[in-house]
Amino acid sequence: MTGTAAEIVFDNVSKRYPGRSSPALDGLSLTIPAGTFCVLVGPSGGGKTTALKLINRLISLDEGDIRIDGTSILDLSPVALRRGIGYVIQQIGLFPHHTVGENIGTVPKLLGWPAARIRERTEELLTIVGLDRADATRYPQELSGGQRQRVGLARALAADPPLLLMDEPFGALDPITRARQQDEIRRLHREVGKTIVFVTHDIDEAIQLGDRIAILGEGGRLAQYDTPDAILADPADPFVAAFIGEDRALRRLALRRLGDVPLLPFAGGGPSVGSALTVRNAVSLLLEGGFDRLTVTGDAGTPIGTITLAHATSLLQS
Amino acid sequence: MSHASPPVIPHFGTASDCVLANRPFCSDWVRAHWQDTLGPALVQHVELTAIAVAIGFILAGGLALFAHRIRRAEQPIGVVATLVYTIPSLALFQILVPFTGITTTTVEIALVGYSLVVLYPNMAAGLNHAPADVVEAARGMGLTERQILLRIELPLAVPAVLSGLRLAVVSTISIATIAAFLMPRGLGYPIFVALRDPAPFKTEIYAAGGLAVALALVCDTALVVASRALVPWTRKGLAA
Ligand SMILES: Nc1ncnc2c1ncn2[C@@H]1O[C@H](COP(=O)(O)OP(=O)(O)OP(=O)(O)O)[C@@H](O)[C@H]1O
Numbered sequence: 005m006t007g008t009a010a011e012i013v014f015d016n017v018s019k020r021y022p023g024r025s026s027p028a029l030d031g032l033s034l035t036i037p038a039g040t041f042c043v044l045v046g047p048s049g050g051g052k053t054t055a056l057k058l059i060n061r062l063i064s065l066d067e068g069d070i071r072i073d074g075t076s077i078l079d080l081s082p083v084a085l086r087r088g089i090g091y092v093i094q095q096i097g098l099f100p101h102h103t104v105g106e107n108i109g110t111v112p113k114l115l116g117w118p119a120a121r122i123r124e125r126t127e128e129l130l131t132i133v134g135l136d137r138a139d140a141t142r143y144p145q146e147l148s149g150g151q152r153q154r155v156g157l158a159r160a161l162a163a164d165p166p167l168l169l170m171d172e173p174f175g176a177l178d179p180i181t182r183a184r185q186q187d188e189i190r191r192l193h194r195e196v197g198k199t200i201v202f203v204t205h206d207i208d209e210a211i212q213l214g215d216r217i218a219i220l221g222e223g224g225r226l227a228q229y230d231t232p233d234a235i236l237a238d239p240a241d242p243f244v245a246a247f248i249g250e251d252r253a254l255r256r257l258a259l260r261r262l263g264d265v266p267l268l269p270f271a272g273g274g275p276s277v278g279s280a281l282t283v284r285n286a287v288s289l290l291l292e293g294g295f296d297r298l299t300v301t302g303d304a305g306t307p308i309g310t311i312t313l314a315h316a317t318s319l320l321q322s
Numbered sequence: 323m324s325h326a327s328p329p330v331i332p333h334f335g336t337a338s339d340c341v342l343a344n345r346p347f348c349s350d351w352v353r354a355h356w357q358d359t360l361g362p363a364l365v366q367h368v369e370l371t372a373i374a375v376a377i378g379f380i381l382a383g384g385l386a387l388f389a390h391r392i393r394r395a396e397q398p399i400g401v402v403a404t405l406v407y408t409i410p411s412l413a414l415f416q417i418l419v420p421f422t423g424i425t426t427t428t429v430e431i432a433l434v435g436y437s438l439v440v441l442y443p444n445m446a447a448g449l450n451h452a453p454a455d456v457v458e459a460a461r462g463m464g465l466t467e468r469q470i471l472l473r474i475e476l477p478l479a480v481p482a483v484l485s486g487l488r489l490a491v492v493s494t495i496s497i498a499t500i501a502a503f504l505m506p507r508g509l510g511y512p513i514f515v516a517l518r519d520p521a522p523f524k525t526e527i528y529a530a531g532g533l534a535v536a537l538a539l540v541c542d543t544a545l546v547v548a549s550r551a552l553v554p555w556t557r558k559g560l561a562a
């Protein structure tokens with residue numbers, strides 16, 4: 005596992021816990037290209053956590069294989085494998101008796117980095133996740149929930165692993181902190197370009213974050229694996245359709261910004277809106293004001309086109 | 323403590339008015355007998371306690387680690403420990419004498435037994451203090467099982483171990499006075515000797531008893547101070 009991102013392949017993976025009638029995962033095959041932000045989503049008990057923990061061997065495989073950049077995880081020692089994978093869990097699991105700095109430096113220390121390099125990297129990471137350098141000497145109990153979450157993320161990123169596993173990392177946060185953390189993990193993904201496998205049971209979070217979404221249904225069945233737009237446009241079965249909700253057309257429009265879609269030529273009339281607005285919000289404005297059109301303006305405030313309800317509808321066909 | 327030729331009033335020495343009147347506390351007697359009675363008794367008491375707690379600590383630690391490793395052993399060991407604790411100390415001496423005689427060994431076995439059963443539950447509980455998510459995060463980051471024990475579970479057990487140690491030290495200091503029923507050792511002996519007199523000499527009882535209490539207080543305070551240094555993350559009002 006070298007380079008900045010790793011490709012992960014689930015090859016017909018099954019897992020059945022002892023004493024359970026139905027499998028937690030059933031013949032899962034999935035290729036996550038290097039650098040992808042892949043979200044595993046689905047109802048409780050769908051096997052999302054199981055799939056994640058199979059990757060770093062916290063749970064052992066029954067059948068099939070998982071390969072990271074072509075190497076089977078079974079060919080590596082669990083300890084070596086895990087040191088090359090960043091892992092973030094919902095409860096964060098910071099070491100209460102270690103300072104923030106020591107927590108972040110855990111894996112580099114295991115890998116035998118010199119102290120000076122660990123200190124440098126810790127400071128760098130504190131900045132990346134938006135914490136203060138002075139926080140390095142504080143204990144986790146002295147931080148807020150959102151700050152702890154950032155430390156958990158910094159700790160997972162410490163040794164610059166090509167792969168990051170995150171299990172419902174934002175589940176315990178309030179909506180505002182959560183939205184901020186979601187923005188940051190997106191930004192971070194753009195910047196560091198790692199492969200991220202992110203588990204959530206929140207379809208909104210999945211749509212917002214994922215380059216690709218894998219929907220796991222009851223009994224560990226992979227119901228659909230595609231881009232958010234493709235899933236919203238064409239749910240594979242009634243289960244997926246129900247899971248993503250009746251308002252999937254609006255959710256799709258929420259994924260696009262006016263500046264990124266083909267607009268009608270500027271025709272004048274209607275209120276002006278910025279190009280950063282999502283198509284969904286443009287539709288909402290059209291409906292709210294009873295307007296027949298909106299003028300979309302670019303960065304400089306110059307009109308770049310026009311949007312109507314009929315045009316928004318046509319965008320859904322593409 | 324053998325006396326070649328018994329003086330008339332063996333324990334009173336050169337009697338002052340205070341001593342002759344057997345007032346509650348005669349500091350002149352304490353000064354006069356620090357060298358030959360109280361001082362040595364205090365040293366012996368510290369020895370008895372230190373050996374008992376040290377051996378008890380090692381045994382309890384070993385048992386707790388064993389029970390932590392083999393979870394099924396946890397409950398049986400705990401039950402036996404509680405049973406041992408319920409045996410009255412004097413009865414335990416009687417049980418042991420046929421095997422180990424009237425020796426320091428007998429006393430120490432009993433004292434080790436008590437300190438062990440006080441220490442064990444605290445140590446066993448302490449090792450389970452590490453929250454499951456902390457252990458999972460550690461394992462997920464690639465710590466070996468041994469590193470999880472040494473770097474996570476043991477440090478997080480320190481507060482519980484220290485509170486067990488405080489209890490063990492204080493209770494052993496108290497129980498060790500009973501050693502005097504068996505042999506002339508420790509702060510219990512001056513008390514025992516005084517009580518044998520039809521008119522017990524009060525100063526001797528109060529001085530030896532007071533020393534035992536003071537010893538317990540000093541040790542307890544020292545451990546509290548040590549725990550502040552050993553568990554910095556629980557300072558500043560932080561929850562462990
Ligand atoms: N250690 C275990 N022993 C037995 N069964 C388990 C174990 N862990 C999970 N399971 C079962 O396997 C199935 C999948 O569990 P998993 O934790 O992977 O689901 P999940 O999709 O992560 O759910 P959630 O959204 O609630 O976290 C569930 O039916 C669960 O009860």
Ligand SMILES: [Mg+2]
Pocket residue numbers: 052053054
């Ligand atoms: Mg889960």
